[in-house]
Structures are given as C-alpha cells and as structure tokens.
Amino acid sequence: MNISEKLINSINNLPTLPTLYNVITEAIEDPYSTNTKLANIILTDQSTTMKVLKVANSPLYGFHGKIDSISDAILYIGRNEIKNIVLTLSIISSFSKRINLKGFRPIDLWAHSIAVGVISRNIAQALGEKKLENYFLAGILHDIGKIIFLEYAVEEYKKVFELAKKKEIIINDAEKQILGINHEEIGQLLAKKWRIPETIQNVILYHSKGSILKTPDFLVSIVHLSNIIAHILELGYSGYDIIQQPSPIIWDTLKIKKGMITSLKDKIINDYTNTVKLIIL
Amino acid sequence: MIDSNKILSLKFNLYDYLKIISNECNTKDELFDVTLKELSKMNGLKSSMLYILNESSYDYDLIKVEPESFQKNAVEVFDILIYKNVFTKLFSNDEPIDLFDEKYGNIYVFPLKKDSILYGLIILNFNSKTTLKDELKEQIKLFIAVFNACNTSKYINKYEVNSNVNNKYLSLQETVKNLHKILNSIGEGLILADLNNLIVDTNLFASSLLGLSKEELLGKNLNEFFLFFDKGIFKDEIINNEEALLIKYDGSPIPIIYKNHKIILDNITYNLLTLNDITDRKMMEDKILEAKFELENKVKLRTKELYETNIKLKEEILRKEKAEKENLRLISAINQSYSLIFILDTDLKIIYVNKAVIKKTKYNEEELIGKNIFSLNIIDNIDDINSITNKNLNKESYFSLELESVSKLDEKFWVSAYFTPVKNSNGEIINYICIQEDITDLKNYQHELILAKEKVEKSLKAKTILLNKISHEFRTPLISVLGFSEMLETEIRNKDHLEMINGIKEGGKRLLNSLDSVLLLSELESSDVKLNIKSINIIPVINSILILFESLAHFKNIDIINEIKFNKLFAKVDEDYFRVMIHQLIDNAIKFTKHGKVIVSVSLIEEENCNKAKISIKDTGIGIEKNKIDNLFTAFKQLSEGLNRDYDGFGLGLTLVKKISELMNCDIEVESDLNIGSTFSIIIDQA
Known part of the structure; x- marks a missing residue:
C-alpha cells in the first residue's frame, strides 16, 4: 500500500461527524420542522449550545451580544448558517491541535482557515451578496486536506514542506510528488464522505485555482482570494511562505472595486481575533 | 610571572601597576584610568571596558572604555553578555567567563567581586584570533585582586567605598536572591524580551506556561508563542490587560491576559511581559454566560407563560363579564316572571324565590328561605308526595306535580309545579329549580266541567231508561192491537171495515218498528253492548x-x-x-x-x-x-x-x-x- 492509498484509506477511519450535526441536517431538510424543534435539538448539547451562542454574538455576524437564545440565533442568522457553525465547531474539535511540526502547528492552520472564512464572509458581504451562509464554512474547510496529512502522515508531510522550500515549488506539487495526492483532492474526498454540500466540496478541490475547471464560481473565487489575503495579512499560517498570485479569472467573477479590501482590513482583523478566540479555545 | 615571549603577553608590570596606583591615584577616576591603561597594553586587545554597579539604580554603569572611540561598542558588548546569560554565571562564579561573538571576536569578562557581590565587570575584547592562555588569565586575576584591594582598602575613604557600602552590597545580594525567589514563585508569568522580541529572561511560571525550560526559551522569538494577528504588537509603548492566545510549545492554546511594559536596564530598553493564565477565568466566564443564557431562556419562557396566562385571564374576565350580564338578564327575567320560581337545595329547601312567589304567598323572602318547598302546600297524603318526589328526584329529567297551596293570609290556590334538576360539570345534581304556575282558574273550570259531564251522563242514562220503559209500556198494548187486528181481519168481510183494520195493522206495525228501533238504540247506547x-x-x-x-x-x-x-x-x-x-x-x-x-x-x-x-x-x-x-x-x-x-x-x-x-x-x-x-x-x- 503506497502512501496515497494509505491516506485515502485513512479517510474511512476518520471520525464521523457528530450525531448532533446529522440530526440538525435532517431537521433542516424536513420542511415541516419548526425553529423551535431545531433549537431543542441543539439544546441537547450544552457545550455546542454555548459555542453557537458565542459565535452568533461575535462581531462576525454583527449582532453584538443581542442573541441570547438558540431560537433567536436561528431566527437572526438562519438555519443553514447555524448548521454550518455546528459543523465548524465539531470538525475543529474532532482534530487534535497538539502536533508540532517544526515551525508549523495545526493551530496555525486552523487560525489560517478561520481567517479565510472571516475574509470570505466579509468580502461576500461587501460585494452585496444576500445569502451569506456557506462563506465562513467554505473558508474553514478549504485546507481540511492539510489537516488530514498532519494527522495521518506527519513525517511525510515534513518532507513536503522541506521539498517545497528547497525547490521553491507550490505546496500542491510537493504534496503530489511525495504523497501522491494533494491536500485539495484528499480534502474533497473527506468532505464527500461527510456529505458536505457540493458547493463546498468544489471550494476544497479548486480553491488554489480560483475556478472550477475554468468555469467561474463565485464561492470558489472568493475563497481563493481570501486565502491569498490571509497570507498577506499573516493571519494564521498555512505552512508555506510563498504568496500566490491571484488567478486572473476571479476579477471578472467578483468585480471587486478598488480599495474595497483595504477598507475591510480593520473589520477583518477584528473579526478574526474574536473568532479565533471563540472557536479555538 | 608573565611570559612576555608568548604571542599574547601582558605588557604591564604588576609591580609597576602597584607603584603607580599607590603613588599617583588619589581619586577613583584616576585608579580606573590607570587600571584600564595598564590592561590595554596587552597584545591583540581591541578594547577594554569597566562597568561598576550603580548603588541607586542597580544597573551596571559603564565607567571607562579604552580606547574611548569604543564607547558605542561597549553597550553592544554588554547586550551580548545579557543575551548569552553571562550574568547568572557571574553571580555564582568567581571565575572569568569567555565567549565568542561574530562581530566582536573573543570577549573575556572578569567579575569584580567583594564579599560575593558582583559590583563590577572588566571586559576585555580581543580580536578573534587571540585567545587568553590560562596563565595570562591568572595574571589578570591577580591584577584584578590588586585592583580590588585598592578599591576597597586603600581608597576606601577616598572613593566612598566604605563599610556602609559593603553592608549595602551584602543586603543587596540577599535582596537580589530573594527577588529571584519571589519572581520565580509568583503565579504570574514574566518574560523579558528585547526589542526584537527575543526572550532574554523568564520566570518559572512563564516557562511552565510556554512548556519549555528557561534555558530552552532564551533567545527564542516571542511571536512563536503568540497567535497574534499583528507581529509588531510589542512595539506599542504599553499594553494593558490585553487578552490573547498563548500557544504552548506542544501547540495547545492557552487563553491569557497580558501586560507589556517597556523597562530600561543598563540603558537598554526591554519589553517586560507579564502573563496571566485565564483558563479558569474563561471557564468562569463561560459558566456565567451559560447561566445568563439559561436565565434569559427561562425569562423568555416565563414571559411567554405570563403572556399566555394574561390572555387566558383576559378571556376569563370577558367570559365572566358576559356571564354576569347574562346572569343579570336571567335574574331580572326570573324576578319579573309571573311564574313562581324557586331554587332549592338537594334537600328541597328553598334557597331562592322570585318576586312572584312573594306576591302570591304573601310571605317575605326571609320567611321562605330554608323552608321545605312542600311546606307551602296543603297536602292530604304526605306519603304520596314523598314517594313521587323520591322516585323522581335523582332522575335526569324534570317531573311535575299539581299541588294546592295556601298563602300566609290563608288564600288557597292550585299550582302546577315543575321540578328540574340543576347539575354541575361532573353531572352531580346540586340544585333543583321549581317553577309553579297558578292553575286555580283551570282547576275551577275543570271542576265545573266534570260536574257538567256527570250531569249530562246522568240525564242521558235517564233518557235511555225512560225510552226503554216507554218502549216496553208501548210494546205490550201494541202487540195486543196487532194481534187483535189480525184476528179481526179474518173475521170481517165488509170491504170498508177490512181496509180500516188493515190501516190499524199497518200503523201498529210501524209503531212497533219504531219502538224496536228506539229499543235497539237505547240498547246500543247503554255501555254494556x-x-x-x-x-x-x-x-x-x-x-x-x-x-x-x-x-x-x-x-x-x-x-x-x-x-x-x-x-x-x-x-x-x-x-x-x-x-x-x-x-x-x-x-x-x-x-x-x-x-x-x-x-x-x-x-x-x-x-x-x-x-x-x-x-x-x-x-x-x-x-x-x-x-x-x-x-x-x-x-x-x-x-x-x-x-x-x-x-x-x-x-x-x-x-x-x-x-x-x-x-x-x-x-x-x-x-x-x-x-x-x-x-x-x-x-x-x-x-
């Protein structure tokens, strides 16, 4: 069994998502389920309830502590976004944060992912997007493949970093050379196993390219750009220092006005620090 | 003594030095001057520095540097000593310490000690090719011993280094030791870092927070241990009570609150970070938040309950108001009714009467309430009434009785009384309503009618009897008439007479027929056909x-x-x-x-x-x-x-x-x- 097979196999052994998430997904898909029913499901898990309320009250959603019950949270933030928050929390808590590769820690990667989530949401909002759910989750999950590598092939992944550094190649190519599969591909396999919506699977698979096989996609483009911005602002650390050039296709897709990102910087940094503290602790 | 043939040789003569300092040095400055000048005679020496502990600031002040152009470098060299943590070793050791620096080459630090107190340093900086041999080190140590002796004994009065100072040094040493102990035992992390964020010193708590020993921490960049968005955060003058995430060496996050102060030690500016682990506080905050959420939730539920109760209450009030109105209407209807209306308890005792009752019976309300309903009636056979009522009282539907009543003024009247049971929601009978109608007139008519009927029946009977009698009385002679007529008919031959007889016979037959009919009718009308x-x-x-x-x-x-x-x-x-x-x-x-x-x-x-x-x-x-x-x-x-x-x-x-x-x-x-x-x-x- 070569390393890539071993890794793909490891996906089958990965922790399944907590039952809570599945029950919530079911409840949301049921057109007859009420918000009260949904709230009661979340309330069965004390710690998730707390965290959902904290995240819902964080500056990211702009309600500033006005939400004091799960049913309010569902009402203000929306069923799907609440589901996404629960998913985010369960994924982050299901992976260990204690591995320490030289100069690269999972916690930095999570911080980076949170940054990408925060930036994606902020950009989407600034672009006038009405349906803001999924942006945060897409950002959180875009590098989930790297987490798998850290969990299941830590020694080999060390070599990936060394190779990328030495030959100055992008991490995807280094991953391919050493592990036979890159973090985008393995991440998408995991997302598929978790039955995460396809739109987000696409983000995981194509975030470094910025489009789905040259087909423009708003969500993919935004995460692609946010990933780069997170690197520039040094929010978190994704394991390598080379800052990628944004793919030209995204400018047509997103139509970002001059100065928009700069004007968002303070809010992004504020949202980031708050969200990191809430989610990582 | 000193080997002058060695590449590195001391160009000064200890004897000369002793002679000079004993004869020429009258002030502290002169002593320092002479000392450094003598030391500068060594081969390969780039510069020499003298630092003395400042009594008031406890910093080491740069007293003298040879050559004087090296003034700036002296500060840098001192920084190097701090990075390399030379001082801790100097405190505990009387031996000189040597270190290598890429820029400055070989640096030798000779402690100046008095009663175990490090009161000064002599730093000799050689080029990188020159190393001091052990003999030479011994020579310099000897030289320093002389310097020490001069400083403390001969010039003790002149240079203010008196016994008081000695005592102070002693206590200072104690204080420094105690201070270290204290700093190591406080539950607050202390990290001293230079302006490049390289860690210079930490206390025990800080090292345990970061998960590395003090020695491992020294020289590491502080940023490695913080998950901050802004790498330049420590450039701010003072940061007070910021919350942050400290990342332990193993990668686990610890919530902290930290302060950053700039402090200047030996003219060098440092960042002094104090860190507090607020994991417990965070947990408490969570608990409080949780309690708050719970409370809010309860308040919400309670509010909802109250709201619902309120609505129910309003409905109840409306219902009651409506019922009250209905009641009023009902009561006025009952009161104004011409029927006599009684409400009875289950023992048939009166608990309510309407106006019609009072008007009819002439009793007032007080006299009536509590009495048995039948006490108003003239009852011939109380047992009959009792058996009727007992039989009917527990039945579903009403029952009625005709009763003769008597008023307070002895006026008699007949009533028809309807008894209706009143049930509560459980189906139990709680009251009876008795409605009585005055049927005196009806009774009278009825009576008259009965009398009239009896009269008619009597006369009809008399008529039948009379007819019966008459018929018989008539029949007997008629039969004779008919019989004799028939006999005559056979005897008479005269035609006229015969016709007369025939007339008599026909008339008789008719009469007989009629009589038979009357008899038959009376027979039919008598009831026993x-x-x-x-x-x-x-x-x-x-x-x-x-x-x-x-x-x-x-x-x-x-x-x-x-x-x-x-x-x-x-x-x-x-x-x-x-x-x-x-x-x-x-x-x-x-x-x-x-x-x-x-x-x-x-x-x-x-x-x-x-x-x-x-x-x-x-x-x-x-x-x-x-x-x-x-x-x-x-x-x-x-x-x-x-x-x-x-x-x-x-x-x-x-x-x-x-x-x-x-x-x-x-x-x-x-x-x-x-x-x-x-x-x-x-x-x-x-x-």
Missing part, C-alpha cells in the same frame, strides 16, 4: 233482506235491483247488527224514493294490507243537500223536519246504522244529490 263478531258469508244475508222488501217495493211501484255478482263474500261482522244496518239502509232507500229504483251492489276494494268490501245501496229518491250530510246521523232527525214532513218515522234509522258501524269498526260513505238520489255504502273488512 256485547258484539258477537264472526266470519260469515254476507251475500245470503243481504239477499234474504232484499226478498223481505220485494212486496213493499212492488206496492210502491219501485224496482229493487240486485246487482250482487258474488255468491260468497266472507266478512267479520255481528250478523244480527249487520242485518239491522242493511235492513235500515234499504228501508230508508225505499222510504225516500217515490218512483224509480233501488240498486244493491257489492264491490271489492283491494288495498295493500287489507282487503275490504263495499256494499252500496243506491236510490233515485229525494237526495240530501250537501251541507246537511253531516247532520244525517243524529238521532230523531229527519232532514225534512218541520210541518211539511212527507216521510213518516222517527228518523232513527241512520243513527242506528252509524252507531253499529262504530261498534263494528266499519265505515259509512254517503254520496247524494238533491232530487236525484243518494248512495249509502258500508265498507267492511273481508275475513
């Missing part, structure tokens, strides 16, 4: 009657036509009375027909459940006016009543027929046109 109903063939009966009338019809020149097409027709009848009915109807038909015919026919009426037969007797006689048909069957009534009676007889025939038909349960039909004729039909059940 007994019919003998049997199934018989009625056709021969009718035929036999027709034969009887043939001679009379012939005499009156009327045709009797028998149209009966059956030989047999069975019906349930009393044969005798049936014969009377047919006889009477045919007799009437002949009697009221002057010319023409009388037709007798029988037809069958077949209906769903019963088969009937219709016997019709049709004449071409005088007929009856339509509006007088109803009077036909009344006793002693001939329609042509009055002076112009053309037809003899009492008019009892049809009355008899009617009476018999009622007794035998058969119907009589009459069709008639005035001056054209009549048809009388009897409808009987077939057997």
